[in-house]
Amino acid sequence: MITLSRLVKTFGNSTVLDGIDLTIEKGEIIVVIGPSGTGKSTLLRCINMLETPDSGEISLNKLRIDFAKASRAEQLALRRNTAFVFQNYALFANRTARDNVAERLIVVDGWPRARAHARAMELLERVGLGDRGNAYPSALSGGQQQRVGIARAMAADAEVILFDEPTSALDPEWVEEVLGVMKQLASQRQTMMVVTHEMQFARDVADRVIFMEGGRIVEQGPPDQLFSDPKDPRTRSFLRKVLGTSA
């Protein structure tokens, strides 16, 4: 279980996250939706500490971190216990698909090379890329790159995998294969927090949907309830925009 409390993040004088409280259960699949510029990416990045929050706390396993005075060691520990899948894949350009996945096992977890490579191939197999281990990212399609990105995140054996619009940069033809891999992960009860505009994915897979606006969580609930019977007018108006008339 991961608990975030009173998370605040500012950039200059704009408050991008305005006191977020959130509990993520083990094995839970959370989808975060909301208008552009609302702080969805920033929230994920704070959990992975790619951004340093101004204040707030996170607890995760035995880790309890007060963001306002997080030490370097705590920062590393948090990053190592949370995994990130980037919108633009962000695969290491100087590493093959296999080595992208093995990198963290070798460098961060200190695994012997051979064991890390074997594990990496196993994970590539699971995302359907068992035959592309030796390919460099530049030789892979967007969909393949993102699946490697997911395999790299899986290698961390992290408490949660954070997905920031994993299919937004993809050509339409590759979206389904990436969503497929994510669904498969979800069915294995990998804890996930996904920012996406794929509403069908949210309906099919999410245990809980969170609607954010203006740096706050406005409303949350199971997808059935949130999509069919949103309580807050802001949620309603957002859903009307993205779903057409169905909300």
Next chain:
Amino acid sequence: MSVLDFSYMAQLAPYLLTKLPITLGMASAGMLCALVLASLLAVIRVTRPPVLNQLTLLFISFFRGTPLLVQLFLFYYGLPQIFTSLVKVDGITATILGLTLHFSAYMAESIRAAIAGVDRSQTEAALSIGMTQGQLMRRIVLPQATRIAVPTLMNYFIDMIKSTSLAFTLGVTELMGATQKDASSSFMYFEAFLTVAIIYWVVVELLSRLQKMLEHRLNRAYAR
């Protein structure tokens, strides 16, 4: 005006070639040391630690702002007067030192630019999996920066080979020094300097070929 004395040139060339190892040796040693120093300076320029950054800027400014020949004289003639233990610094060592400092000031800038040219997403991905700054520099950023920097650095190496000719002013009998000596006893200046020019030219041409092959190889691995 007489015709070129080809037999003199044919006789001089093999002798000069025996000095090529000194020239290439100084250039290679200078290049290796300059690479190490320049990488260090570049990392300082990228990470900007307070005092070191200012010192680095000063260093770069000085070694880019003064002629290499002046720097060589400073090390060879000047330094031993101040530090008496340096009396024994020979011409070759002084040249390597001069080339190292001079070229590292230039190379630091191209390495810095190459590091800055590595996509920000690479750093973020490395941080996200929990790498330390040192690990991500060593394993992700610098290898990719190398690929960007190699063409420029090879040009500096070629430049450095040609600059070793200044070592003759410090009494080193490298290519240029040997030519100078031979010419002053044979009086066939034109033939002598033409011969040495051709030798430099061929060496640089060969290196340019090597440079093309190297770039091709580096790009084949993970071209964008």
